[in-house]
Amino acid sequence: MPTVSSEELAAAAGVNSAKLRKDFSYLGSYGTRGVGYDVEYLVYQISRELGLTQDWPVVIVGIGNLGAALANYGGFASRGFRVAALIDADPAMAGKPVAGIPVQHTDELEKIIDDNGVSIGVIATPAGAAQQVCERLVAAGVTSILNFAPTVLSVPDGVDVRKVDLSIELQILAFHEQRKAGEEAEAQADAALEAEAGAAAAAAGKSGKGPDGDVPAVMPA
Amino acid sequence: MPTVSSEELAAAAGVNSAKLRKDFSYLGSYGTRGVGYDVEYLVYQISRELGLTQDWPVVIVGIGNLGAALANYGGFASRGFRVAALIDADPAMAGKPVAGIPVQHTDELEKIIDDNGVSIGVIATPAGAAQQVCERLVAAGVTSILNFAPTVLSVPDGVDVRKVDLSIELQILAFHEQRKAGEEAEAQADAALEAEAGAAAAAAGKSGKGPDGDVPAVMPA
DNA sequence: CGGTGTGAAGAGCTTCACAGCA
DNA sequence: TGCTGTGAAGCTCTTCACACCG
Numbered sequence: 001m002p003t004v005s006s007e008e009l010a011a012a013a014g015v016n017s018a019k020l021r022k023d024f025s026y027l028g029s030y031g032t033r034g035v036g037y038d039v040e041y042l043v044y045q046i047s048r049e050l051g052l053t054q055d056w057p058v059v060i061v062g063i064g065n066l067g068a069a070l071a072n073y074g075g076f077a078s079r080g081f082r083v084a085a086l087i088d089a090d091p092a093m094a095g096k097p098v099a100g101i102p103v104q105h106t107d108e109l110e111k112i113i114d115d116n117g118v119s120i121g122v123i124a125t126p127a128g129a130a131q132q133v134c135e136r137l138v139a140a141g142v143t144s145i146l147n148f149a150p151t152v153l154s155v156p157d158g159v160d161v162r163k164v165d166l167s168i169e170l171q172i173l174a175f176h177e178q179r180k181a182g183e184e185a186e187a188q189a190d191a192a193l194e195a196e197a198g199a200a201a202a203a204a205g206k207s208g209k210g211p212d213g214d215v216p217a218v219m220p221a
Numbered sequence: 222m223p224t225v226s227s228e229e230l231a232a233a234a235g236v237n238s239a240k241l242r243k244d245f246s247y248l249g250s251y252g253t254r255g256v257g258y259d260v261e262y263l264v265y266q267i268s269r270e271l272g273l274t275q276d277w278p279v280v281i282v283g284i285g286n287l288g289a290a291l292a293n294y295g296g297f298a299s300r301g302f303r304v305a306a307l308i309d310a311d312p313a314m315a316g317k318p319v320a321g322i323p324v325q326h327t328d329e330l331e332k333i334i335d336d337n338g339v340s341i342g343v344i345a346t347p348a349g350a351a352q353q354v355c356e357r358l359v360a361a362g363v364t365s366i367l368n369f370a371p372t373v374l375s376v377p378d379g380v381d382v383r384k385v386d387l388s389i390e391l392q393i394l395a396f397h398e399q400r401k402a403g404e405e406a407e408a409q410a411d412a413a414l415e416a417e418a419g420a421a422a423a424a425a426g427k428s429g430k431g432p433d434g435d436v437p438a439v440m441p442a
Numbered sequence: 443c444g445g446t447g448t449g450a451a452g453a454g455c456t457t458c459a460c461a462g463c464a
Numbered sequence: 465t466g467c468t469g470t471g472a473a474g475c476t477c478t479t480c481a482c483a484c485c486g
Contacts, residue, residue, distance in 0.1 A: 069286035
């Protein structure tokens with residue numbers, strides 16, 4: 001299939017075809033009237049725009065189950081990410097290969113960041129260690145952090161943090177599940193609450209908010 | 222701190238105080254003019270609305286690194302989720318405890334779902350096994366699925382699927398990182414592309430889209 | 443013809459600003 | 465007086481509908 005129409009793409013992505021055409025149009029006119037979009041060319045243009053044509057070295061700190069799962073995750077390589085190093089505080093882990101990469105001790109953190117020109121760090125440590133790791137990463141020159149630890153990180157301006165909460169998607173499913181079961185439903189407003197819900201419980205915690213608003217910065221403990 | 226103002230909550234959550242008050246108002250009038258919101262009462266009301274006061278039994282299928290990480294994740298219990306069972310296809314895993322719960326073999330899947338009244342399933346299997354597991358879960362009565370496998374699941378109407386792509390947040394960070402580095406920047410449009418980007422490559426794959434639009438249903442391989 | 447690119451209309455969400463109540 | 469609750473204004477994002485072109 002060398003070419004594809006906005007209608008087909010829209011159906012595959014689950015959106016309206018007009019929206020898709022309009023979005024594409026912001027990148028330029030990559031389609032051909034009466035024909036559609038050349039798949040290969042389109043993929044290249046979008047990849048370039050999203051930064052997938054670049055190589056991004058990342059380090060993963062905290063090689064427990066989650067860190068190991070991330071290290072083994074095939075999706076990274078295909079999106080232009082290269083796992084430059086795995087770092088763990090446990091000396092017993094040092095040298096042990098995970099996903100073919102030997103784990104290095106936290107002592108080496110600054111050197112690793114520097115040697116590899118790493119600007120993106122992934123934190124998969126327990127909650128207690130996350131803030132400290134974060135500070136060391138930032139001090140060493142990392143400017144984007146993906147946080148899997150269940151804690152809110154505070155970072156200086158200019159550093160982006162995105163927090164991944166493995167249970168939030170479950171919570172959304174449960175929310176809809178509850179709706180299926182009963183009630184008459186007050187519809188949209190509640191979704192908005194998700195972002196705010198935690199603040200009541202936390203009532204503190206400088207946010208370190210991500211660049212977009214689509215991931216709640218604060219969630220209940 | 223028994224009471225809190227919309228201004229404080231808004232600052233903590235990183236939103237505008239008017240928005241927060243408006244959102245809360247959809248749930249009812251739980252604040253007191255001139256005073257603020259009673260924290261305990263507010264937390265309860267929001268918890269109830271989000272379904273956190275219910276107990277949701279879930280099963281996790283696929284006990285590799287990721288499945289184990291999920292089983293150990295503390296955030297579930299505090300949000301009303303109870304891991305009813307861990308299921309894996311590897312007979313060698315059967316009986317082995319993970320996070321204090323013995324792993325059961327896939328053969329038991331239907332019985333487990335039925336016995337525990339499970340309506341939410343988590344898939345953490347390799348991509349190849351996911352669709353088949355999904356079908357068995359649905360056939361057994363599961364109506365909400367959280368999919369960590371890097372594949373698009375197709376499901377019948379009435380079943381909600383949410384796909385968690387561990388690399389998508391990294392991709393968003395890289396996108397912004399790229400922007401920091403250079404360019405003049407065409408701003409908003411590109412974010413929208415994230416949801417559609419994969420469709421060009423996939424150009425197939427019935428979507429099984431989640432209840433909200435905020436998680437892309439299709440992503441590049 | 444068929445399908446893109448896009449101005450204009452429409453819908454939904456956010457913010458303002460202030461009446462009203464403890 | 466202080467802060468909530470909310471109509472109305474403003475803004476952004478989505479959808480429509482069609483001119484235009486291969």
